[in-house]
């Protein structure tokens with residue numbers, strides 16, 4: 079799960095903080111800050127939905143419904159799976175959040191598998207990571223009693239994995255800068271940043287390019303060798 083940085087509330091051309099009349103007014107600003115990707119499954123988005131971290135159904139005050147700090151972007155699957163779950167100010171710490179935590183530290187990615195929880199986490203962190211996967215149904219794969227055939231997140235993640243592996247082979251054959259640029263173009267249009275980061279885990283240059291190229295990736299979550307580090311202010 080890509081750690082992202084939403085940044086400060088956008089300002090208008092006069093430098094005044096924008097007060098959103100409708101939460102939908104924030105959509106284009108969010109896309110500009112976070113890129114066209116689901117904040118949970120990392121799929122590329124063609125019709126990004128504004129995702130309320132604390133959902134509207136929780137009876138939010140109108141202020142929080144339009145609060146920039148309560149927004150992420152999500153795909154239909156993640157959005158609808160999370161939709162009615164009771165996330166609120168009292169249980170936010172039961173989950174890892176892409177805009178607050180270094181979520182790459184919680185999960186590892188493997189070919190043909192749903193995101194896996196890192197064994198290096200302590201028991202509490204593993205439970206939080208599991209809660210986070212269940213929140214958006216990312217813990218479901220074929221064979222899971224609640225798996226829906228319409229849910230193509232696993233399939234699309236696997237497609238990205240295949241592309242990343244082929245890209246790595248091509249880079250080994252043609253280790254030139256323009257090949258690296260081409261791979262980044264493919265990665266940003268395919269999405270699933272964590273998959274690309276994993277396949278290129280031994281290539282610091284490519285990983286740095288991936289961090290830079292995917293709009294909104296939190297650069298402070300990585301050391302100079304692109305290894306994930308504790309996020310300031312986060313729980314991981």
Ligand SMILES: [Zn+2]
Nearest residue numbers: 116119153156
């Ligand atoms: Zn998603």
